[in-house]
Amino acid sequence: MEIKWTPSRFRNLISKYILKRGSACIKCGICVKTCQFGVHKIYSAGPSRPKDALCIGDACLDKCIDKCPEDALTMKLNPAFESLGDFRWAPDLILSTWYQAETGKIPPGHLEYKTGASGGGFDKLELVFPKEIDEIPEEEITTTIPLNRRDEERYKVEIDVPWYGGGMSFGSTALNVMIARAKASKTANTFTSTGEGGYPDALIPYDDHIITQIATGLFGVREETIQRVRIVEFKYAQGAKPGLGGHLLGEKVTPEVAKMREAVVGSSLFSPFPFHSVYSIEDHKKHVDWIKEINPKGLVSVKVSTPTDVDMVAIGSYYAGAHIVHLDGSYGGTGAAPNIAKKNIAMPIEYAIPKVHKFLCEEGVRDKITLIASGGIRSAYDVAKAIALGADGCVIGTAELIALECVKCGNCESGRGCVRGIATTDPELSKMIDTGWATQRLINLYSSWRTQLVGILKRLGMRSIKELVGRRDCLRHLDYQ
Amino acid sequence: MPKKYHIKPKPTPNRFVPPRKYVIIEQDQYCLHCPTNACIKKDCPYDVYTQRRFDSAELRDIIDYFCKGCFRCIQGCKNNALSRTLNPEYLVLGDEYWTPEIITSAYNQSETGKIPVSGAGYGGPFTGEGFDSMWTDMSEIVRPTRDGIHGREYIATNIDLGKKLSLLEFDNEGGLISEPPPLIDLPMPIIFNPLPFGVLNQEVALAMAKSAKILDTFMIINESKLSRQLIPYQNHLIPLTNKVIEDKISGFRMVEFFDCNDVLALIEAARAINPKIVTLIRLRLDNGVVARVLELTKGGAEVIHLCADEKGKELDATNPQRDKTRFIKEIIREVHLSLIEQSLRDKVTLIVSGGIADSSHLAKAILSGVDGAAIDLPLLVALECRLCRNCKEGLPCPVKLETVDAEWAAQRMVNLMNAWHSQLIEVMGAMGIREARRLRGEFGRVMNFTDLEEECWK
The missing domain is CATH 3.30.70.20 (Alpha-Beta Plaits)
Structure with a gap:
């Protein structure tokens, strides 16, 4: 990179x-x-x-x-600085993400780039470093993680950084942003996801680094899109609106979006919830089998939200044959979601990761499945904390958009969409993003995050990010310990 | 299947410009006075600067109302002359419980009748006091959800007000001997509580009665305030009284008595006048509430209305440590569980009031163990009340509540309730619960901050 x-x-x-x-x-x-x-x-x-x-x-x-x-x-x-962002994406965190996207370097000391100000979860966790460690040269530290941990004749996918891009659909985000995310994923040898809005042809050159999503709306899902990729993701639920289907408000359904989604221009699209073909783990297995049959080499990821019985959902997904369980915590990003759902429904990812990790360990299948966490991963430190809690890797979304100069104004859903050209399909507004510029900003951010992770591993005396998985002893809760 | 409950919202604009979270700062000393067509303000994607006007009612520029905070002008101005700051007027709105977010969101809901939807993830604190320390559950794969919000599946929000029989008795011929007590089918688990303050003139009372009728719910009104004007709405009124007055009993479907020593006798007397009437007992939520609820339930109470303070805290004058007072969520749970323990829970209907500030509170209160809620301040906020409490001191109302028109006000309340109703369905749908009656006391569908922290960290 x-x-x-x-x-x-x-x-x-x-x-x-x-x-x-x-x-x-x-x-x-x-x-x-x-x-x-x-x-x-x-x-x-x-x-x-x-x-x-x-x-x-x-x-x-x-x-x-x-x-x-x-x-x-x-x-x-600066009063404008103080008015930027929110508790989770504190102004410091936004500015430091911009700094990293601009320079690819760790931000200078005046910006808090590790945590936000939400007063809980990752913001109350601290990494604990041992006082004495064996010095490991940075070149020998690896951040690569495998995504296929099953003994199956399928793609042995490995990603060089312990994260990949979350689903953002064509319709919610600009095509240029999608292309930039794909290009950056290719450069960093990781993945990005199409979201549920279909597979634009412009992404075909990056097929090997794209996860295509099958969500409840089944927008733009075809046999060839499933066969084209190495990973297919079932989106059962989304952290920002757990238990509710995708929302794309009418004004964002432009002719191109409508064509891709085979819908009517200007008519709001509310994906159903749940998959009306899945009411049990057996049905779920049928879904996974269907994809495995269509794409005989592909991996299957199951994206679920975080109910009280998230551990049961995860183990069920394992037995249904999934390679990746992707938990999307309740404070995750979205292009449009009811505020009541964002705030109140389902548990934050910080609780779900240890719960699922522990349960999968007890069931003896933890090393056969990849556990991916998302929904509030804002910085390299959040990635490290999520992994120490028990995840193998993370999915990021909002952080990438912040790197493209999102200010978190929260108006992605209304009118023509984002007026900073990020979450929009309006022909005029989407011109604001140049693909080359956006790709490099993402690469810079990835690069800075990777540097930080390597630094963290070095201080922990670990050679691989895999060693950090589930190492709760490397974390300290500021309130209790 | 019951007839589908449907509320018709109608756009009903604000009369006053509500405060926004941010204010634009125009630093004139830096303005280069570029030609008009070169000025960044012309490029505002939301046309904020061209829509701005001087509001003659409020005597101020209302530009901030239109601004959506995209930073494009601030970042684009050739001499960095524009900036923004948090709006102090917004920050001082309400208090720590009735937050500016809750109040301004209620304004929007009352204006449009729609569920607030926005982009980007939740940006609030991780957890908080009271209802903010719990999350509601969702279902996926193993426990299916219900697709209620877009009408693809039916989710019933009805609750029953009144006493239920624990068993039915039949004679030898199979005829029913038991006489079912009167029961009121409320299509949404909300009734209206008397407003604690505000300009409480006839128009406001009329508006509440009108919207109660439109929503097919009820409005509790102090019997002394029952004017002739309200009589057409008497099917939707609940007189509140401390004695049995014949004309406040006959012709009404419900009546509410203040709790007192002989309240059960009052209920008997009321039933003697009007056997169809359902009675409520208005009970202060304090230390003795659990014992009193049990006592009243055993004595035959039909509906018990638990009243907390405006912030959902128990009312206990004897407790000097204000911060030790409990929140309704915990008390409701205790009441609910002790009724269950004595096999009494289904005999009585519990309604709570105080601290129900938004739709998520309604769902969470029911999950904690009540059947429904009585709301007051949200209705006042629907009429643009700023919760400044000036009226309590005889000072003028900043939004001139005294001049509201009943039709406008009723529609605002209907809009707000429609938004709440839809949000209740969202939450229930996500949990896979199709009946509000089944939501009651479903602790299994609740995740508490303290429990999760305990499980995770201790």
């Missing part, structure tokens, strides 16, 4: 701090010399407006505001 500097599409960056230069400035240039980050510049015409976005604010040990002989500089938190 090659990192390339990929700056924001927008003229003004949202900075954490605002620096102001008052009229008392005597153009002495001390601030220029003091700042290591290039915030200040003085041209022949006079000093420029400080480049706030580069300022690390309170984390700076040698502050220009303290050095200024005339007290002409002032620094304060």
Whole structure:
């Protein structure tokens, strides 16, 4: 994965701090010399407006505001920064994700890039590192995980990073975004998922890195789309709207989307729930068998949400023949979901992973199935924590969109969709995203995450991410331990 | 199958501009005064800057109402002259229980009658106090869900108000000897509680009565407030009283008595006047509630209405430690379980009021063990109440509740209830429960924060 500097599409960056230069400035240039980050510049015409976005604010040990002989500089938190994001995607986390997508590097100290501010779950967990470890060279540390752990004559798929992209359908997200995700997955040797809206032809060159989804709406599902890929995913439920079908509101059903989904332009699409052909594990097996028959080499992933009996669902999926159980926790992303469902239905992923991991271990099948977690994985640290709780890997979605400069305004569902060009199929708005730019932003983010994971493993004295699976002793709960 | 319950929502605009979460800051000192067609404001994808106007009623610019917070103008302005901040007016709305999110969401629901739907994952805190510390279950594969919301399967939200017989007795010829007590079939597990504050004029009372009639539910009203104007709606009114007044009993389908020592005698007296009447007992939710519910149920109470405070906390004047007071969720559970223990649960209907602020609270209260809820403040919020409580001190109402029109107000309440009803169906559908009656006390379909933490971490 090659990192390339990929700056924001927008003229003004949202900075954490605002620096102001008052009229008392005597153009002495001390601030220029003091700042290591290039915030200040003085041209022949006079000093420029400080480049706030580069300022690390309170984390700076040698502050220009303290050095200024005339007290002409002032620094304060940017109100726009404080209004960005929410509890889970705290402003710091959004800005640090942007930083990683731009530079491919670990963010500087003034941004909290590991956790959000939700006050629970991953945000209350901390990795515990041993004091003494054997030094392992970074090149020897691997983050590769296998996805097929069954003894079956099927693709022996391995992915080089312990995550892949979650389902985002054609209809909810822009085609350029889908292509960029596919390209980035190919580069990183991982996967991305088509979601339930059909398989656009533009994705065919990336077939080997695409998971095609069969959801309750069965939009665009054909034999050839199932045969084309190495992994097929059954979406039984989605964390953001557990127990409810997919929502695509009318205005986003453009002629192209309608054609792909064989639906009517402008008419809202509410996928049924559940699969009306599945009311038992036996029915579920019939579903899995159907796919295995159509695609004799392909793997089957089962995406489920997190009810109280999620462990039963997981073991049932194993016996039905699935290769991957993908748990989507209740705080997962969505293009459109009822607010009541997002907040209240099903349990957060932080509880579901250990529950399922433990149960699969007790049943003696844990090493025969890949457990993938999603629904609130926002950073490399979340990935590490999810794995330490018992998952083999993660699925990410919102983090990728944030890398493409999503501000989490939550208006993906309405009107023409996202006005930042991400979650839209509007011909004009979707032009805002250039595929090359988006691909590189994702590669940069992946790269930074991988670097962090390698760093974490190194500090834990582990050679492989596989060693971290279920290592609860590597985690500390801030409230209880 | 019962006739399908259907509420007709109708777009009913706000009269006042509700506060939005963010305000746009235009820093004029940085404006370069670009030619109009080069200004970033012209490119707003939501046409915020062209829709903006000065509201002559509120004497302010209402630009923020239109803004959806996409940051495009802020990030695009040539001289970085635009910014935004959290709106203090939004932040001060309501209190820690009646949060700005709950209030503004209710405004939207009352305006459109629709379920709030949005993009992106949930952004709130991981957990919280009261109802926020529980999640409801969903079903997949092994326990099928019900596809209720789009009418593909029928989910009944009816509950029965009244006393139920534990067994039926027949004579030798097979004829029924037992006389079934009167029972009221409520199509949605909600009745209206008297509003605790607000401008409570005739129009507001009329609006509540009208919407109760449209929704086929009931409105509890203090008997002293029963005016002639409300008589056409008497099939949907529940007079609230502490004595038996003949004309407040006959002609009504239900009556509510304040709890008192001889309340069971009052019920007998009421039944003597009108044998068809279903009686409610209004009980304060305090320390003694469990014992009192058991006592009343054994004595033949039909419906017990448990009243907590506005934030869903028990009312206990004797407890000086306010933070130790329990939340309705826990008390309901205790009441429900002690009734079950004594094989009495099906004899009585339990209604709770206080702290039911949004539709998820309704579902969670029922899951905790009541049959239904009585709501008050949400109805006031449907009329754009800002919950500022100015009226309690005789100060003017910021949304001029005194000038509401009953038709408008009734439709707003109907819209809100339609949205709640649809959301209740969403939650029930996700759980695979097709009857609100079966939702009651389904602890197995509830996940509690404390239990999960315990299981996971301790």
